[in-house]
Amino acid sequence: MLGARCLLRALRSCSSAPCPRHTPSAKLSVRDALGAQNTSGERVKVQGWIRSVRSQKEVLFLHINDGSSLESLQVVADSSFDSKELAFGSSVEVQGQLVKSPSKRQNVELKAEKIEVVGNCDAKAFPFKYKERHPLEYLRQYPHLRCRTNVLGSILRVRSEATAAIHSFFKPSSKVKVPEENFFNVPAFLTVSGQLHLEVMSGAFTQVFTFGPTFRAENSQSRRHLAEFYMVEAEISFVESLQDLMQVMERLFKTATMLVLSNCPEDVELCHRFIAPGQKDRLEHMLKNNFLIISYTEAVEILKQASQNFTFTPEWGVDLHTEHEKFLVKHCGNIPVFVVNYPLALKPFYMRDNEDGPQHTVAAVDLLVPGVGELFGGSLREERYHFLEQRLARSGLTEAYQWYLDLRRFGSVPHGGFGMGFERYLQCILGIDNIKDVIPFPRFTHSCLL
């Protein structure tokens, strides 16, 4: 009892204790400082990394960036503040007054009253040089530092916005106005990755999705493959046709992209201007046109009639290769195109049998997009017990997939779903050629730097 009493004196509550702050200045992010309405000398504190230093006779100009926006905040200081430590890459805390800038280049600038160097930057050893634009290949050697550059900063902000846009597409927040068609107005779930598991969930919830890391031991060094990538997967119950699925895919692509374009226009513009000139128009072309649909059989016919010589001869019953995908997209006027109804023999056991003939197909769909090739893959799932049972038996999988058969024994429903590679999506909208530049820490065959 005495112990408890002693203790109660020692206990301190967290939120009620006044925080000992060094200064009464309001702390602002660079983004908020740049957007400040009140520029009549409000005292603020800004923290970040120095992106540029320009020293004039009586004035010192610094540009401070903290990752909250592409644009940096201009700090204007008396030249007495000048010091070797105020160098490119150093972290600083600046206090001063937020004022209207006399220059046209920015609305707001920070008149420094106090500048504190928080962490020095060894300029000689720092792999990025002031005012130099380093190629993406060079930056890739420094996965632990490259997010400090403008271009990676922009790509990662877009990645963050796109992530949020995908979440909001599937699960509109209860506080956000529900979009007109209101497709996904029922609970959507973040679960472990994997379509078969989503199918379990879709036996109780009519729309489910998952978004997370996925691992593939693909021995590929291509510019569109990673050993670890992020995937959005959705599964929908009571679908009637591939058309239902394709509508959701097209809406997901267009809705997420519009959100990204409206939420971080500067970051997208940086990529479209400096990395992928012409990409802005190509993206607009994709957004304003209805996506096209052709069957696999039609696709093979197109390829066979093409004047182009392919490394792999197109043939019914054989998978489409990257060169084929590229040709098809170009052939379709660079509009994304759904290829539907693939040969049964090419596809896994769970895809729905179209019961057609003589060329036996399943209700599978891939979406091919310019620059990237396959972006989405999906299918109707075989919801009929006896069809599925036979397919499993033929593959010798009946025992292992008894649980999966159970889903068809107990209140089965027609359903289908799809997956979208998130990094390929970012490549597609930004025009980034190499997939390793749209993920913070790329891991691929023989390479896991971090």
Add this chain to the structure above:
Amino acid sequence: MLGARCLLRALRSCSSAPCPRHTPSAKLSVRDALGAQNTSGERVKVQGWIRSVRSQKEVLFLHINDGSSLESLQVVADSSFDSKELAFGSSVEVQGQLVKSPSKRQNVELKAEKIEVVGNCDAKAFPFKYKERHPLEYLRQYPHLRCRTNVLGSILRVRSEATAAIHSFFKPSSKVKVPEENFFNVPAFLTVSGQLHLEVMSGAFTQVFTFGPTFRAENSQSRRHLAEFYMVEAEISFVESLQDLMQVMERLFKTATMLVLSNCPEDVELCHRFIAPGQKDRLEHMLKNNFLIISYTEAVEILKQASQNFTFTPEWGVDLHTEHEKFLVKHCGNIPVFVVNYPLALKPFYMRDNEDGPQHTVAAVDLLVPGVGELFGGSLREERYHFLEQRLARSGLTEAYQWYLDLRRFGSVPHGGFGMGFERYLQCILGIDNIKDVIPFPRFTHSCLL
């Protein structure tokens, strides 16, 4: 050229093609049907699974659930519709008129005009029985079917809401009113899991977070451990003290919980009433009180003075055990309590040296909560190059962590972060005793059913 022309006829655009629909009835989720304002006989279509069947002389009552809400929709049909196929667990599509219900139990009911059984349910083989309340342990044997029960449905809807709440805490949507304190108004990133990688990002962005699956090969069969669990991790630059971190942790817990409580009250209530009686009051107690703070040293003193006999004798320099955590929380009046400043020797190399003595500690923090024990763990990170270099050298890790040292060579900033186990969070707010019941597909030692 001819090929291309042939093709253009074959091309069909996706969105513009009229969808062949069997019926003009509007398709509604159960949730939307229950909340419908217009009950003057609007024709609708509802799809879902039969949760109950009650057959009277002239009328047949069905309850239909589609996972969109805990409450099912009552369907009233002429007894001529009665059939063996309309059984518990079957999936159905019902068309009819949405009308005001004469009963007080519900506002709305669906007067059936057409009932179609989509998928039968083999009642004899189905492991869940009509009107029976199965214990959670029993349901756990059927990971592929248990989400069709009321209780798992509720838990998974709460899981989905809590996921959304955590995302919205870290990254308020630009369309949502920004919360008062506006802490995380700068970009937050979903990246690969892992604190050290978040630290990389926090060298360019001042607040970052990640939320995804995490894997631990812990050989534990406890009710609070999984081999795969979900973790929220955040890292914040320019923090000044543990106090800064603790404020974010407390706000995350309270904000997310308030959102869950207001967005799915019925689902939370089901758990609080039937699974964990008394939990409602316990949770309110946590929410209305400021979390407490004690030091590790104080915690050990409290334990030493306790009248309770512990299996592991409390001693300075030794980790706290579950029994100790439980005692401390109870001792603190069942208010969550932060334990801060742990012995340096107990903690990993990256935690910030407090430079105190003679009992040498680091700026680490754990949050202990009732029922669960450790919910959050975090620390300030060692941002000082020479301190970190010495710690790494002592562990023989200098070479492997050169990249991590680099972060301190180039514009280092004081920073810190924390992780929260998402399943433990759900256990804590819902009062669910076993962690295996708050994740769709639990994987743990010697068990990976699905």
